[in-house]
Amino acid sequence: MLLPAGVNVLHPDKLFIGGQWVSAHSGRTIEIVSPDTEQVVAAVAEADEVDMDAAVAAAREAFDRGPWPTMPPAERIAAFRRMIAHLRGRQDELARAWTAQIGGLASFAGPMHGGAVMTLEGIAGFAENFRFVEQRPTIGAAVGLLVHEPVGVVAAIAPWNGPFGIMANKVAYALLTGCAVVMKPSPETPLEAYIIAEAAEAAGLPPGVVNLVTGHREASDHLVCNPGVDKVSFTGSTVAGKRIASVCGARIARCTLELGGKSAAIIRDDFPTEAAAKLLTGTITVMSGQVCAMLSRAIVPRKRHDELAEAIAAEMRTVVIGHSDDPATQLGPVAMKRQLERIEGYIEEGRRTADLITGGGRPSHINRGYFIEPTLFANVDNTSRIAQEEIFGPVLSLIPAEDEEDAIRIANESAFGLNGSVLTHDAEAAYRIGRRIRTGGFGQNGLRMDFGLPFGGFKQSGIGREGGPEGLSPYLEVKTMLLDAMPGTP
Incomplete structure (x- = not known):
């Protein structure tokens, strides 16, 4: 399929579901138009509702029965650092993809994407220093433990203006906390998510921990509505954010919303x-x-x-x-x-x-x-x-x-x-x-x-924060455990 010069995505005609590159159920493609020339510069597979359900099912299997959520945090961090190494080697591709898809200045694209990869290193550092299990004083038992556990399956939905940095940050926080993730990039800028999926594959992540589906609004809404999704992390318009908040609220699903501004x-x-x-x-x-x-x-x-x-x-x-x-x-x-x-x-x-x-x-x-x-x-x-x-x-x-x-x-x-x-x-x-x-x-x-610091808004600009060590918390549930003795491996 058509790709911008210098962008070497291996399977643009496929979706990444359950650790495999698979054909889209719809058989359709999404064309990306250059805002500089108004010419088609790339095309990728288009996911429909069937593909969205398949991606959630794969993520659900990886989270409910796979090793990733219960893996020691140090092992998850090591795997994520292998992803970072892969992405660092493809910074030029990421920059070229951004310029080709939305007309971002080439003079700015290199530093922007280099900085985004550096930010991922910082997030890995936050996870290294995070206490996933900590002892707290208690009067209810001999031992009180506060345990931070992954929230579950995350639908990560990124906008078209900063597609790599925003999606990569969502994936980083999800993976480092033990979640499984379904990436749904903007249909205008899908190429960066393909490169992230290839980084997950190269790093040897278990099947279904990272999935990629590229679709339009109707299929995206179907993803958000899927009861197998425990949390939605969305960056985009306030109008879309209100819809996502209402859907998540109906089933008390978690959501982080970074929305519009004035x-x-x-x-x-x-x-x-x-x-x-x-x-x-x-x-x-x-x-x-x-x-x-x-x-x-x-x-x-x-x-x-x-x-x-x-x-x-x-x-x-x-x-x-x-x-x-x-x-x-x-x-x-x-x-x-x-x-x-x-x-x-x-x-x-x-x-x-x-x-x-x-x-x-x-x-x-x-x-x-x-x-x-x-x-x-x-x-x-x-x-x-x-x-x-x-x-x-x-x-x-x-x-x-x-x-x-x-x-x-x-x-x-x-x-x-x-x-x-x-x-x-x-x-x-x-x-x-x-x-x-x-x-x-x-x-x-x-x-x-x-x-590297928390980012988010008051009022209709969003709910929750991304960035900094505080960015880990929205991907975690807090469990209080009251025990008769300290376990051997808390």
Whole structure:
């Protein structure tokens, strides 16, 4: 089957179920379209409901009767480190796959995927230091033990914007805690999950511990609804997250949800205008604005609003828009046609409710591909759709505030609570403001993220956390054991 140059997936026409590469029940394929050229660059097997059930059954068998859940943690860690070694040797392939599938900049793809592999090493380290069995004081028996046991079969569902790092992290936490996992990547970016499956196979993991099914929405929903799934780990839209939460809630299944955002950057008076313009422009164009934690609202003092609008617009006009494999490109395409049309719909909405300062159209020098100019709206009402809804593109809303208290109010006036920032040289002020912003993450002077620390959101931005040693807990159940004596091998 068709694959991007330099990507050497062995069985793109198969699914990985129960330790075997098997044909899809549907007999259909999923085509991946390059956002740079609008041409098909890859194709993989399409799983249907029958395949989803088969993958869950294989994972169920591996968890209920296989050696993986009861294996000493050190043995699981050693096996996972063999997977990491395999993935480290394929970083260039992972980078090429990402660029080909969603138009991520080639200049950014290498460091991004190298960093993702390093993060996996960190997660293995968290597992090494985790106490899966610990003694606790008790008045109910001679010995009290707190035992952390794997939650079971995990459905890991990853989005298209960061497909390798997000899926690999879910798989890492699931495997290191003793779970079996069914990977369901986005149909737009399946290739990274194939490489992860090949890493599991190369590492010699028991059959069914890692499974891969690539399908569209209906089949994915069927996977989530399967009663053999003990936990769903999902990263994606809040709309889809609500559906998953309702399904899991109906049978009290566990779920971790990392959902959308509409994060705000508050600009204080001590932060220079030109520096703010460069920072905000450089941020909104990262991954073409397709980042859940993106700082897409800039809250500015009203007296500085116009000068900041002018400076940001001037900076945006210097951004180099081009194909993702050109090293000079600063802003590549958005991931797919429907995403481009979604962004254009929000831009039209913004024209009716705010002042369009720059951008808003497709670049005139490119006649093919899913490209959009960096776009700035000023005098934005924070209650408007462009300020309240996640656009997921290079569109920045400039919102005036009367004072710092008003800025904090505006930042919190959102259904989302994923990330936030304050632009200031005063660390004390940054801390004070950050403690009042209702978000799961907050950084001084820009979009700051560290996946070695917990990541997740307040409000409709999600449930639970991924990252850091805290990322192990959602994949574990806690059992209290009260015994008459200490066992020989706790």
